[in-house]
Amino acid sequence: MRDPMISMIGSRAVLFQAPCPFDLASQQRFWAIADRAAHWPGVREAVPGMTNVTLLLDHVPTDTDALLADLTALWSSGIRKEVEGQLLTIDIAYDGPHLAEVAEMTDMTINQLVALHSAPDYTVYAVGSHAGYCYLGGLDPRLETPRRKVPLPRLPGGSLSLAGLQTGVSASAGPSGWNTIGSTSVSFFDPARDPAALLGPGDRIRFNPVKVAP
Known part of the structure; x- marks a missing residue:
């Protein structure tokens, strides 16, 4: 199974992906990561996608390895966000x-x-x-x-x-x-x-x- 990874989208956005089943429990983990990452310094917006999260940044990132490590740590923690939606x-x-x-x-x-x-x-x-x-x-x-x-x-x-x-x-x-x-x-x-x-x-x-x- 491959490791989590990030990819640059233009110069000031990164896409975080992690191997996982296509199910609600996995999506809840990405929702939680987006919520946490949205409050990080330098992050303008965090958008959960299908088995991924996109971070829109204020500036061009200078240390993508550290960013990947922080996102991977959140993923590995297994945190989930449950939503009682309409x-x-x-x-x-x-x-x-x-x-x-x-x-x-x-x-x-x-x-x-x-x-x-x-x-x-x-x-x-x-x-x-x-x-x-x-x-x-x-x-x-x-x-x-x-x-x-x-x-x-x-x-x-x-x-x-x-x-x-x-x-x-x-x-x-x-x-x-x-x-x-x-x-x-x-x-x-x-x-x-x-x-x-x-x-x-x-x-x-x-x-x-x-x-x-x-």
């Missing part, structure tokens, strides 16, 4: 362009796929990719699918998609290599709203099927 129920029309294809790939009927996908409460592991987008944990492994060989050049905001062991709703229009199975009218990001992002790490989402394609 639960948001979202009405979903399961009528996406790849719904039947995903059902075929997973050897299910469309109704079985919808029932399995909408059964759990999903936890927001991180917010990123684009403004307001929620990386969710909790997808049933039976719904694991590969990314599309040819990405869609433009997916509408509110599109519900899945790929690998992840699922999520696009917060804005843009390209996507995931399999789109539904849609919602809920807005996950609004710059006129405070906060602009609808959800944060530790919040939960429940998908409520209101329409299922025949």
Whole structure:
């Protein structure tokens, strides 16, 4: 198993990564590291990502080895941050362009796929990719699918998609290599709203099927 590592992002940001399972307990460790590191001298902001933390710095770091050692010490301590987040129920029309294809790939009927996908409460592991987008944990492994060989050049905001062991709703229009199975009218990001992002790490989402394609 590889050791924790940091990578430079430009000249004043570092990405800390550590080998770990893709699960809630691991994400809680990254949430805790971000909370602690946010108060270190010279750190402007600490942002938890999917199995990583990004530190935005005031200045170009002069001793990345020491920074790695401090972050590794936090990781090795096993500290975790538990979040009692809000639960948001979202009405979903399961009528996406790849719904039947995903059902075929997973050897299910469309109704079985919808029932399995909408059964759990999903936890927001991180917010990123684009403004307001929620990386969710909790997808049933039976719904694991590969990314599309040819990405869609433009997916509408509110599109519900899945790929690998992840699922999520696009917060804005843009390209996507995931399999789109539904849609919602809920807005996950609004710059006129405070906060602009609808959800944060530790919040939960429940998908409520209101329409299922025949």
